[in-house]
Amino acid sequence: MNILKQTFIRLLANFTDNESLKMELWTEIEKNYSDKKRHYHTLEHLDNLLIRLMDVKDEIQDWDALLFTLYYHDIIYDALKSDNEEKSAELAEKRMKQMAVPVEKITLCKEQILATKSHLKSADSDTNYFTDADLSVLGQSWENYSLYAENVRKEYSIYPDIVYIPGRKKVLTHFLSMESIFKTDFFYRKFEWQAKQNMQKEIELL
Template identity: 75%
Template sequence: MTALKETFIGLLTNYTDNDKLKHELWTEIEKNYADKKRHYHTLQHLDNLLTQLTEVKGEIQNWDIILFTLYYHDIIYNALKSDNEEKSAELAEKRMKEISVSSNIIEHCKKQILATKSHLKSTDSDTNYFTDADLAVLGQPWEAYTLYYKNVRKEYAIYPDLVYHTGRKKVLHHFLEMDSIFKTDFFYNRFEKQAKQNVQKEIDVL
């Protein structure tokens, strides 16, 4: 996870010289993503996202915005709530203002975070790259996908199977009903076929 921290500190260095504040903001991220109730929305998820997005860095218009979105998109995560994205966007805005990030960057970041709620195609190509990277787990080999969906189940452990399975199937059908799960050629070519197979297989398991 060293690269994760170094990348974040490097990002903040573009906006503030306050080393204490930089480390406080990193500690907040680390603490939130390491919460014991989290099993999928963890620092490992951020690390995987950073790896995926670094591969397409040349296609990204604004790398700073993508990075702010990456670190803050799941910073608030409560399985009992449906406004996690909104709350995460609010906290991102608050923290970015503390280091004098421009309002233009803040607004773009908030829109990208909110886009992870539905993963629908955006008119902004950076947003499409981000939401695709966020869904890349769907296109992993079945063994890795199985670990992913079992970890998601753990995050929703408070719900009985009957309730969870109904909600989960709704989410999975949402992906299958899309024209394509992935919006960019890079992620579509790499993961689309496997993702649809995995999602269907999970529905069958449920």
């Protein structure tokens, strides 16, 4: 059993003994993130996120809520729609209610998923760790960053360059105009400088 599935099943075991429900919910996650239209928002993305968050696990206040956020934050993803985060948060709430997850965890999970829409600094430190981990791909080596940028382009392949390029530049410029891309000291020190270099370079190449 891979670490992603194992971690999910273990998480669900904290809230339900229903084995068939656990497998059903994992299968839904696996199916959605393996959709052929996805090139970046995949199981590999979840895997990378889990690795990044494990690095800061000791800093996290509510690990279970954060794991639900991880698995559900991109469960609904359609490049043509602008309400993916809202739809993902709704589905997360529905699934968590099936297992009687406490309401405060559900609320936190939904807020964290919605925070990935703007990646602004939150008053909640767990949320900042999550959005930082979500953006950590920006601060990888240029080789890895280029692959990420290519995969994002593939997800938006329905749009011609004349539409995609200005939109992509707008997103990158938005991040570069932030006081800091990463909101936590850990991720800031690790990725901020490289992320800015990468995004600047991508803008120049577009």
